[in-house]
Amino acid sequence: MAQPGPATLPYFNASPAEVRRLCRTGQVTDMTAGMAAGYIQANIVMLPAALADAFHEFCLKNPRPCPLVGMSRPGEYGIPALGADLDLRTDLPRYRIWRNGVLVVEASDLGDYWQDDLVTFALGCSFSFENALTACGIPMRHLQTGRGVSMYRTNIACTPVGPFSGPVVVSMRPFRSQDIIKAVEISSAIPLAHGSPVQIGFPAEIGIADIGTPDYGDATPVAEDELPVFWACGVTPQAVLAASMPEFAITHAPGAMLVTDMPIAHYQDLVERHRRGVI
Amino acid sequence: MAQPGPATLPYFNASPAEVRRLCRTGQVTDMTAGMAAGYIQANIVMLPAALADAFHEFCLKNPRPCPLVGMSRPGEYGIPALGADLDLRTDLPRYRIWRNGVLVVEASDLGDYWQDDLVTFALGCSFSFENALTACGIPMRHLQTGRGVSMYRTNIACTPVGPFSGPVVVSMRPFRSQDIIKAVEISSAIPLAHGSPVQIGFPAEIGIADIGTPDYGDATPVAEDELPVFWACGVTPQAVLAASMPEFAITHAPGAMLVTDMPIAHYQDLVERHRRGVI
The missing domain is CATH 3.40.1640.10 (PSTPO5379-like)
Structure with a gap:
């Protein structure tokens, strides 16, 4: 699609x-x-x-x-x-x-x-950064297929303050090499929309055991010529509230x-x- | 070292x-x-x-x-x-x-x-961008081991002009995920030092069959938790002159x-x- x-x-x-x-x-x-x-x-x-x-x-x-x-x-x-x-x-x-x-x-x-x-x-x-990627012609599979972006709880802890603590939740978008480079350039320029990625290519390093089973949203297949790219996600505060x-x-x-x-x-x-x- | x-x-x-x-x-x-x-x-x-x-x-x-x-x-x-x-x-x-x-x-x-x-x-x-990476505390293996950076001819052709033509030559530096992200951010901000990478993680896509056998410089091992990152390289004009x-x-x-x-x-x-x- x-x-x-x-x-x-x-x-x-x-x-x-x-x-x-x-x-x-x-x-x-x-x-x-x-x-x-x-x-x-x-x-x-x-x-x-x-x-x-x-x-x-x-x-x-x-x-x-x-x-x-x-x-x-x-x-x-x-x-x-x-x-x-x-x-x-x-x-x-x-x-x-x-x-x-x-x-x-x-x-x-x-x-x-x-x-x-x-x-x-x-x-x-x-x-906000997805709109920027779209404006730059970079496709995103979850948008192409009309599904929710894949989101995962990580082993990265938020810095706790008072009653508020919890894990950083990340969203994942798979890209081919060319679009990884562009996506990093674009997202790093928009710190108010989570900025640059927190992980590229090695989900286990941030505690994601099975990329096919997101904690929130829908699963997104990653093709053989793609790498999963992870950004900090605005679902984090909702997870923090729940905790x-x-x-x-x-x-x-x-x-x-x-x-x-x-x-x-x-x-x-x-x-x-x-x-x-x-x- | x-x-x-x-x-x-x-x-x-x-x-x-x-x-x-x-x-x-x-x-x-x-x-x-x-x-x-x-x-x-x-x-x-x-x-x-x-x-x-x-x-x-x-x-x-x-x-x-x-x-x-x-x-x-x-x-x-x-x-x-x-x-x-x-x-x-x-x-x-x-x-x-x-x-x-x-x-x-x-x-x-x-x-x-x-x-x-x-x-x-x-x-x-x-x-120039290696100095910027060094100033930001990002290690590079070829510098750590005192060897030449690995360089490869690619299947990307320079846009030919008059007598001048030839393949784009790239340099390769292996990084873990965190440093890939920083290296893209830093190098993309320095277009006069080749700018952002041309490839991350999939050397075959640019015609590099064996990453262990560079065409110029020394071989650089890529660890299991690293990806090879490729930048256009200033050796290109020397290859163009030779051709x-x-x-x-x-x-x-x-x-x-x-x-x-x-x-x-x-x-x-x-x-x-x-x-x-x-x-």
Whole structure:
């Protein structure tokens, strides 16, 4: 199956505000992959203010899995730097409500769940660098086959802070040599979307015994002329929440991200360098 | 064996002018590897003016193996942009004199061989990015063992121009996963030193049947937890000269480079990013 590209993805070139409006009005209810290329998309974690300082420090100490792109003040449902019109209670397609580390329900808005002491953390997401790879013509098998990216818990521990600890979760994309080189160049230029890979080619070194059995997402076959490439993944904070069991938390649902107004630094430069054959 | 590093390489932090003076006065007569870190070192090709336009175009069309960093006017033995005091007849440790594509003699200066119609091309060299890797603490086995880097002719053809054609020659360095990622990040930031790799992990794809038998340099073992990483190599123009057989040409001797005053763009930034753990 051909990979959906800029020409076939209806919202690839949409503005972030337009995508947020589609989420708010219930026209986009699921994945935000392939939308608003060139802008940072974000994983969302909302926690009671009493836990905010510790989680803030946790993000700063674990920038690969948890690249902090924005943070609200307690009880505020906007983060002006990420979008003037942004309403964190409605502008994601889908949310997850957690109590004591257990997922209790999903919701399309937070009308019934908002609390006035919540602090929202926005953490960069691999959709941003996947959009950059797509713009540079680099195919990704999970997109070609319409499946979820393969994700694995690793033996790499997050730097713990207060109640927050857990393993780094990684996503895996198989590439041939040429595309490995390009993918490293492109992703290393986007630290707010997890930056460069954490592993190429040797999954056992990070504690992945069977690449065919991901812990999250779908299995992705790796061809003989390909190597698996692993990036730190925004699922890490959800695994950390499950392990740390805060009394109350809200996150996005997997794939249903906050689309922010923050441009990916150097995005046009990356696409232009690809066009000229430099990448 | 420990790899020579900034602390043990006597001229790692020397200025380019100081290294050129040592070459000129016969105190450095061989390799310029590990000298004047942070500055572009260059392969040298001198050709009669009648061939200069074609070779100039050849370099521009083959920027990975032949990254052009400077070019003299016919008969001039200076290139001011590469060093105010530069004398191309004396400032390399060793030269090779070629007639009809055959190496006829080596010389420590060009007193007996200089011609008034020569045009000099300075082409970036991997020593520059090796210095950057060394500064970032990334070991290279050929340096650790004091041997020459492994080099191979590939099935990748240079874009031919006029009489100049031939295969791209690549150098190979084996790395573990972590250092592959760093090496791609660092080398891709230095296009004047061949830029990012051309192959990772699958030598047969570029026509290398036996990695244990390099066409130039020494064999380098690749450990089980390593992958071979290949970069376009400045030996390419010497292979092209051998194939194109110009009546007269002068080059540097392998490893005996021109050390230029041209700083590696972003070099301090790379070292600083490494120091902060970002690379």
